[in-house]
Amino acid sequence: MHAIATMLFDNVAYKNLIVNELILDKSGMKMSKSKGNTVDPFVLFEKYGADATRWYLVTNSPPWRPTLFDEEGLVEVQRKFFGTLLNTYAFFALYANIDGFENKQASVPLSKREEIDRWILSKLNSLVENNIRLMDEYEVTKAARAISDFTIDHLSNWYVRRCRRRFWKSEMNENKLSAYQTLYECLVTVSKLIAPFAHSLLRSCSRI
Numbered sequence: 001m002h003a004i005a006t007m008l009f010d011n012v013a014y015k016n017l018i019v020n021e022l023i024l025d026k027s028g029m030k031m032s033k034s035k036g037n038t039v040d041p042f043v044l045f046e047k048y049g050a051d052a053t054r055w056y057l058v059t060n061s062p063p064w065r066p067t068l069f070d071e072e073g074l075v076e077v078q079r080k081f082f083g084t085l086l087n088t089y090a091f092f093a094l095y096a097n098i099d100g101f102e103n104k105q106a107s108v109p110l111s112k113r114e115e116i117d118r119w120i121l122s123k124l125n126s127l128v129e130n131n132i133r134l135m136d137e138y139e140v141t142k143a144a145r146a147i148s149d150f151t152i153d154h155l156s157n158w159y160v161r162r163c164r165r166r167f168w169k170s171e172m173n174e175n176k177l178s179a180y181q182t183l184y185e186c187l188v189t190v191s192k193l194i195a196p197f198a199h200s201l202l203r204s205c206s207r208i
């Protein structure tokens with residue numbers, strides 16, 4: 001690639017790269033058809049989705065270390081992380097569609113938002129900044145795990161659980177609008193960070 005790039009463009013093809021190690025079975029053995037321990041990736045894509053499979057491989061271990069593939073781990077990723085993300089979105093979409101929220105209203109100033117809104121947005125901004133730094137350092141596994149922790153612990157288990165009553169209110173006041181805008185921003189930002197397909201899926205699941 002360097003030779004071709006130099007000949008055609010008088011420049012190198014790349015400056016840095018990550019070399020992926022082998023993907024082994026859960027016992028640490030090299031996969032082979034003779035041993036019967038191979039995995040068909042297209043079957044996994046069909047069964048769990050490409051994003052969940054990719055996310056499992058990224059979060060399981062750094063690319064430069066051998067990955068011990070265990071389908072149960074993939075199931076756990078799909079259930080715990082993607083399940084949590086989609087359940088959070090389903091909660092948001094349910095009430096957003098009832099109230100006709102389309103994220104077209106003027107943004108509620110941060111100074112007028114609840115303290116918990118400002119807290120989760122601060123966590124979100126820190127996540128984005130940290131994610132950029134880790135990706136620049138090729139620490140893709142740490143970056144992905146940070147996104148998982150934010151989604152499960154901060155967004156779902158803390159923010160949504162403590163803000164449910166705000167979405168249940170019948171009238172659309174500034175407090176309720178602030179909750180919608182805050183959760184919308186968190187969901188869209190996280191989906192962009194984790195997977196372009198997930199972002200498209202989230203946007204197509206409702207009228208928003």
